[in-house]
Amino acid sequence: MKKDKAAKQRKANRKKWIRKVRKLRKKAKQERRLKELLKQYGTDILKSDNFLGSEKNIQHGNVSVMRHSISVAKHSLLLAKHLGIRCNKRDLIRGALLHDYFLYDWHSAEHCGLHNLHGFYHPGIALKNAKKEYRLTERQSDIIKKHMWPLTVVPPRCKEAWIVTMADKYCSLMETLHLHRGGKRSLRKRKKSRLHKKK
Numbered sequence: 577m578k579k580d581k582a583a584k585q586r587k588a589n590r591k592k593w594i595r596k597v598r599k600l601r602k603k604a605k606q607e608r609r610l611k612e613l614l615k616q617y618g619t620d621i622l623k624s625d626n627f628l629g630s631e632k633n634i635q636h637g638n639v640s641v642m643r644h645s646i647s648v649a650k651h652s653l654l655l656a657k658h659l660g661i662r663c664n665k666r667d668l669i670r671g672a673l674l675h676d677y678f679l680y681d682w683h684s685a686e687h688c689g690l691h692n693l694h695g696f697y698h699p700g701i702a703l704k705n706a707k708k709e710y711r712l713t714e715r716q717s718d719i720i721k722k723h724m725w726p727l728t729v730v731p732p733r734c735k736e737a738w739i740v741t742m743a744d745k746y747c748s749l750m751e752t753l754h755l756h757r758g759g760k761r762s763l764r765k766r767k768k769s770r771l772h773k774k775k
């Protein structure tokens with residue numbers, strides 16, 4: 577009886593392990609595909625000095641503006657796929673990468689005062705900066721200009737802009753709460769579950 581029980585347990589553990597490996601493989605494949613798409617449509621942005629320079633400016637929590645923009649681009653692609661929305665991937669990715677192209681540290685005393693109202697004005701500043709360096713399509717401009725809706729009052733005009741607006745809000749919330757991948761709380765959670773398994 578005891579042997580039967582142990583064999584059953586081993587079988588169940590093996591099944592659980594196979595499911596976990598499959599899930600991890602699927603996630604890794606998805607991550608590779610997202611990276612490929614970002615490279616395909618946004619290499620020039622990803623390699624530019626100003627974009628790389630935004631790594632030194634914090635956006636939310638401990639996430640830099642550069643990491644946040646890449647994360648928003650990836651989540652926009654995932655959201656479009658999940659909702660089954662066919663959209664222009666090039667515009668979606670480039671708009672998402674440039675949506676916070678304001679190029680300053682908004683936490684500095686110079687920019688974070690109430691009188692500066694970063695939340696209201698940075699889409700306009702990002703659009704102006706992006707236009708100086710890149711030839712933007714109407715959709716890309718709409719994404720950058722309206723991503724802070726409803727703060728920007730006028731709603732987005734294209735589905736790509738709606739998707740980036742939603743992805744931006746999701747990423748901002750996760751980053752603020754440190755729940756994004758690699759965030760403090762998610763790391764703590766993983767450590768806790770590992771300890772729990774050892775017991």
Ligand SMILES: [Fe+2]
Pocket residue numbers: 675676698699723724
């Ligand atoms: Fe923004």
Ligand SMILES: [Fe+2]
Pocket residue numbers: 644648675676744748
């Ligand atoms: Fe953003």
